[in-house]
Amino acid sequence: MYKRIRDLREDRDLTQKAIARALNCSQQVYSNYELGLRDIPTDILIKLSGFYGVSVDYILGISDDPTIKK
Template sequence: MKPSGTGAETSSPCLTGCWFAYTMEIYGERRSKMSKVEKFGPRLKMLIDEKGITVRSLAKDLNVSVGVLSDWQNGNKTPRGDSIMKLTEYFGVTADYLLGLTDASTIDTDIRISCDTTRLSEKAVKILSSMEKSDVEKLSKLIEFYNTIR
């Protein structure tokens, strides 16, 4: 799947958080009024607390300064894409969760939410999530056509 506007290839859309954003776009779910920066800081602090680590040790592991990490936590700044990816790998969460776009912290939770929202089976959601957006659109048109001729 190609994330919108980047042209970059990814083997698993969920790993970059693109699938959930795409799912939200399809079903028109509203996002919270709270901005990414307002959600990101508290989420980061919660993840640090849950993991039982210090800001200093995280800063060292991510190769960023304690001041930068503090700015992220306090909502003064938002990390760049490469730092977000490091954080998602470090904490084992999706970028969508980290940025406050979803309350589903892992890919499996994203799949369960998608199943609940779409009433599709887990297998169907996994198949759709591995498909290119253009193929999903073609499949949707094929289903519409089938429904008109039955």
């Protein structure tokens, strides 16, 4: 999961600071999410899913299909 959120960010050429701003958290907190030093709360997972337009299952590594199922 942690590598996935880093890959999603890097694929879009975004900084940790930019993502942290979108999530309303500090860059350090977001960095800790990417490094696996801090668990990602459910509300943040949902925000990341919406921000990147991918499913929560994709972020969690449950699925390799990023498509959001409706």
